[in-house]
Amino acid sequence: MTEFIIFTVIFTVVLAGVGYGLQRGMRAEIAERRRARGWPKAAAIVSEAHVEQKRRWALLPGIGIPLRTQSLHRYKPVITYAYQVGGQSYQSSAYRNDVITRSGEWMSLIPTKVEQIIAEHPRGAAVTATYNPENPAQAYLVLDASEGAQRLRQWSGYVLLVAAVGLAALGAYRVSQFAATQAAAGSIPAGIPAKTEAIKAAVARDLGMTCQVRRFTGGKAVSYDAWECRGVSASGKSTYLTIYSRKQAPEIADAIHALTGETDAQKADAFFTTVASQAIPSAAAQQIQDWLAKTRPTLSAQGSKATLTLGGANLVLANPNGLGLVLEIGEIK
DSSP: OHHHHHHHHHHHHHHHHHHHHHHHHHHHHHHHHHHHTTOOEEEEEEEEEEEEEEEEEEEEOOSSSSOEEEEEEEEEEEEEEEEEETTEEEEEEEOBBSOGGGTOBOOBSOHHHHHHHHHTSOTTOEEEEEEETTEEEEEESBOOOOOHHHHHHHHHHHHHHHHHHHHHHHHHHHHHHHHHHHHHHTTSOOSSSSBHHHHHHHHHHHHOOEEEEEEOOOOSSOOEEEEEEEEEOTTSOEEEEEEEEESSSTTBEEEEEEEEOOOSHHHHHHHHHHHHHHHOTTSOHHHHHHHHHHHGGGOOSTTEEEEEEETTEEEEEEESSSSOOEEEEEOOO
């Protein structure tokens, strides 16, 4: 849940920040474009013109991977021209505007298109500059005052803000649900009588197994850590055990899954009997062993299983995939 909260907070802040900045910036840009329709013009003379190449990295769809980075080259027509406003001389090299509020300049991914623009503006050519009366140094030979793309970006900003609010609401709901389930988890009876540490100590002592904790959420009402235990039997066969203990109350174990690579039925039953006796101390080992010996021959079919209740815990011997038996003790809550 901690990771979920961190993820939600980070993405909510990112979505809200990008959305707010986008819609606010585009609102100002639209207002500036409307004012720009009344910008005055001035006669100008071209003194120099060339193509400027810029490179940037972009995320693009890739083959075999969702996204890949690629270096893109963009080309900007740099046309230097001089003009006068109110008797004062000015010089600009901007051909066409991009974002007016940031004095951004238009660029193209097609070099031949930009080369054609440069060819049309040779040195000494007479041109007309459209300039910002509040800042005469800001001028363009071509002024784009349309609003369509800016309105689309503005609405994209609003969509991101709505998504941020929705993500925050979902996060708050999930956190409240988690808190409610964790509060209720304390009243849910344990699935296994023995405590987690007692089981781990017993399998280490009696079966030579070592346990390591692994992340596991699971459960409808309880969150868990999974202790994965591994060992080797006296005959050299691998043994596996998973103990599901509660995150909020790690001493409580609700379920154990056990399996072994033993092909000898008696040795496999002995392993299962030891595990079940450790999980349910009040149960008689002979009773468990007798049930295993009686039940095993009936579970040859894939998907077959048998159940026994001992000491308030359920034991399920199952053949889930037809390759071997698995003993499940207790249940995930």
